[in-house]
Amino acid sequence: MKKALTIAGSDSSAGAGIQADLKTFAAHFVYGVSVITSVTAQNTKGVIAAFDLPKDFVKLQLEAIFTDIDIDAVKIGMLSSKEIIEVVSCRLKYFKARNIVLDPVVFSKNGFKLLKDEAIKTLYDELIPLCKVITPNIPEASLLAEMEIKSIDDIKLACKKILSFGCESVLIKGGHFDSDDVVDILFDGKDFYYFKGKRINTKNTHGTGCTLSSAIAANLALGYDVPYAVEKSKEYIQGAIENSLNIGLGFGPLDHFYLFK
Numbered sequence: 001m002k003k004a005l006t007i008a009g010s011d012s013s014a015g016a017g018i019q020a021d022l023k024t025f026a027a028h029f030v031y032g033v034s035v036i037t038s039v040t041a042q043n044t045k046g047v048i049a050a051f052d053l054p055k056d057f058v059k060l061q062l063e064a065i066f067t068d069i070d071i072d073a074v075k076i077g078m079l080s081s082k083e084i085i086e087v088v089s090c091r092l093k094y095f096k097a098r099n100i101v102l103d104p105v106v107f108s109k110n111g112f113k114l115l116k117d118e119a120i121k122t123l124y125d126e127l128i129p130l131c132k133v134i135t136p137n138i139p140e141a142s143l144l145a146e147m148e149i150k151s152i153d154d155i156k157l158a159c160k161k162i163l164s165f166g167c168e169s170v171l172i173k174g175g176h177f178d179s180d181d182v183v184d185i186l187f188d189g190k191d192f193y194y195f196k197g198k199r200i201n202t203k204n205t206h207g208t209g210c211t212l213s214s215a216i217a218a219n220l221a222l223g224y225d226v227p228y229a230v231e232k233s234k235e236y237i238q239g240a241i242e243n244s245l246n247i248g249l250g251f252g253p254l255d256h257f258y259l260f261k
């Protein structure tokens with residue numbers, strides 16, 4: 001069985017974070033393991049507070065996994081601080097981790113800051129160069145590329161800027177654009193690939209970014225190349241949003257297991 005690791009924060013309402021990632025791995029029949037960076041008190045209405053784990057404890061979790069289990073792919077989500085990014089980058093390099101997918105989570109849907117401002121430089125310098133794919137949404141891509149994004153041409157320019165930080169490919173997600181179709185654009189330094197889906201009119205979109213990036217990691221673990229892993233993951237998220245669940249008072253979670261019903 002293929003194995004994937006998620007390095008991310010815990011979401012007590014299980015729509016995003018570690019919990020969404022493990023459900024996504026399970027739905028792809030990939031054995032999921034986890035390293036928790038931060039514990040959030042969170043529900044469908046948003047993040048209330050976050051408690052970061054000490055960096056040495058993050059390191060211990062990474063060592064526990066990599067000295068025992070051969071990991072086929074890694075998904076990285078909430079990292080919170082410079083210290084945690086440094087420890088994660090250092091251990092991933094040391095253990096020669098492969099197929100690393102980074103979702104550079106900066107804010108939750110309700111605007112809670114999940115990555116400190118001073119950590120962004122460390123993300124560029126230490127972590128992005130280790131990644132096979134990074135998956136920013138429009139606001140995150142705008143922050144990383146230091147430019148406004150208002151059009152497809154802006155997205156393509158932002159892809160080029162972000163790729164220059166040293167990752168192998170960039171997928172900018174189009175969920176935050178106001179359009180009938182939701183288009184995600186992948187750039188691998190040579191070609192642009194467009195992944196289009198019909199916009200689903202629902203408020204239940206908690207954890208879409210986490211779910212997409214962990215589906216990509218699962219598909220890379222299964223041996224697919226990046227464009228095909230993204231194509232399959234986009235199909236998966238489309239179905240998971242179409243079947244999303246009306247749980248809680250705010251933004252409900254996706255149905256990770258819709259394919260089995």
Ligand SMILES: Nc1ncnc2c1ncn2[C@@H]1O[C@H](COP(=O)(O)OP(=O)(O)O)[C@@H](O)[C@H]1O
Nearest residue numbers: 137173174175176182184198199200208209212
């Ligand atoms: N309303 C929607 N209908 C269809 N697909 C969506 C919708 N919202 C987001 N997506 C898809 O979900 C994934 C996550 O997108 P996005 O919302 O941009 O990221 P994030 O959750 O990180 O803010 C992307 O594949 C995007 O195309």
Ligand SMILES: Cc1ncc(COP(=O)(O)OP(=O)(O)O)c(N)n1
Nearest residue numbers: 009016017108109206207208209210
């Ligand atoms: C613990 C934790 N990690 C990441 C997020 C952000 O998840 P995302 O998939 O971008 O979903 P929304 O916040 O937009 O629902 C989070 N909320 N919690």
